[in-house]
Amino acid sequence: LGSLISKISPNLIRYASSASASGSSQRKVAVLGAGGGIGQPLSLLLKLSPLISDLSLYDIQHTKGVGADLSHIETRTKVRAYVGKSELSDALKGMDLVVIPAGVPRKPGMTRDDLFNTNATIVADLVSACAKNCPRAIIAIIANPVNSTVVIASEIMKAHNVYDEKKVVGVTTLDVVRAATFIAEAKGLDPAKVNIPVIGGHSGNTIIPLLSQTSPPVSFSQQELESLTTRIQNAGTEVVEAKAGAGSATLSMAHAGARFSFAVLEALSGKEGVVECGYIASRETEFSYFATPLLFGRNGVERSMGVGKLSDFEKKLIEKAKKELNGNIQSGLTFAKQYL
Numbered sequence: 601l602g603s604l605i606s607k608i609s610p611n612l613i614r615y616a617s618s619a620s621a622s623g624s625s626q627r628k629v630a631v632l633g634a635g636g637g638i639g640q641p642l643s644l645l646l647k648l649s650p651l652i653s654d655l656s657l658y659d660i661q662h663t664k665g666v667g668a669d670l671s672h673i674e675t676r677t678k679v680r681a682y683v684g685k686s687e688l689s690d691a692l693k694g695m696d697l698v699v700i701p702a703g704v705p706r707k708p709g710m711t712r713d714d715l716f717n718t719n720a721t722i723v724a725d726l727v728s729a730c731a732k733n734c735p736r737a738i739i740a741i742i743a744n745p746v747n748s749t750v751v752i753a754s755e756i757m758k759a760h761n762v763y764d765e766k767k768v769v770g771v772t773t774l775d776v777v778r779a780a781t782f783i784a785e786a787k788g789l790d791p792a793k794v795n796i797p798v799i800g801g802h803s804g805n806t807i808i809p810l811l812s813q814t815s816p817p818v819s820f821s822q823q824e825l826e827s828l829t830t831r832i833q834n835a836g837t838e839v840v841e842a843k844a845g846a847g848s849a850t851l852s853m854a855h856a857g858a859r860f861s862f863a864v865l866e867a868l869s870g871k872e873g874v875v876e877c878g879y880i881a882s883r884e885t886e887f888s889y890f891a892t893p894l895l896f897g898r899n900g901v902e903r904s905m906g907v908g909k910l911s912d913f914e915k916k917l918i919e920k921a922k923k924e925l926n927g928n929i930q931s932g933l934t935f936a937k938q939y940l
């Protein structure tokens with residue numbers, strides 16, 4: 601298992617060998633949409649983690665097979681599979697973290713916003729069930745358009761009087777993963793050691809990588825800044841086009857979703873200084889929802905770490921993102937109003 605994991609990701613070696621995963625710190629996690637392109641490999645990575653005692657797989661299809669398959673892996677994590685609406689409540693009871701990759705992915709030529717009609721309802725239905733069955737769980741939303749689905753999820757939780765703004769987060773980790781990979785390639789660095797905060801949202805212009813805050817520090821020509829930023833913003837489309845109709849990023853997203861989940865779980869168990877970017881209700885920016893680096897703690901997001909010192913180039917990117925991001929937030933609010 602050790603050598604298998606080391607091929608998957610250096611992050612996972614860290615988690616799989618983590619001695620801190622004592623019985624009492626083990627957590628219950630549900631994946632909603634677990635039968636899908638992201639859901640299956642994400643569930644595999646979660647099954648490998650000693651941080652998780654119980655893994656609950658829910659989808660409207662495929663989960664019984666996926667569950668049986670994963671349950672044969674020699675880790676302690678107990679896998680349970682639930683299929684169809686009548687089993688949703690049972691899938692959610694007692695969960696500490698609910699990860700939601702349920703929904704349709706893009707095909708070539710589509711924007712994330714084109715997914716709105718279908719995915720908005722799916723997310724609203726699933727989050728309504730979370731409000732009833734695990735109101736204190738952290739909800740991590742992968743389903744696109746994240747800029748709107750997080751707003752919808754928050755409004756649903758508010759309507760059920762169980763909203764905690766520290767617990768409803770959009771997963772933008774894939775943008776952080778891509779930024780590190782592309783910058784490491786361009787500068788000859790080890791991608792596992794590169795860290796670049798990505799702020800804003802999770803679509804096109806709203807994805808704002810802060811290359812001026814790259815760690816370790818590196819310098820970029822104006823042309824590099826522009827081309828690398830554009831590549832990070834369009835990386836999802838690169839995958840959609842290469843898959844030519846067969847979906848969008850699933851494997852890299854599964855890794856990103858697992859990385860985000862492990863960060864949340866480690867912080868829940870008391871590890872200090874855990875920071876990952878995420879899209880969340882915002883008080884310290886001019887936007888009502890905004891992705892920033894977030895400090896996680898025992899109750900979810902402890903606080904936003906803010907955006908730090910921005911270059912003029914990055915300030916312009918925020919300016920350019922304004923209309924789209926505010927529009928996406930508004931669409932989420934409008935949908936929620938009609939839904940509720």
Ligand code: NAI
Nearest residue numbers: 633635636637638659660701702703704705742743744774
């Ligand atoms: P997929 O179509 O392969 O899987 C989606 C799964 O959701 C299917 O198994 C389907 O049965 C299930 N599903 C549909 N309605 C459901 C419901 N009401 N309850 C439970 N499950 C339901 O799609 P894929 O590739 O896994 O993508 C899922 C979502 O993730 C898409 O919205 C996609 O745009 C988004 N995504 C987000 C990324 C991010 O960075 N946040 C990156 C890549 C994709």
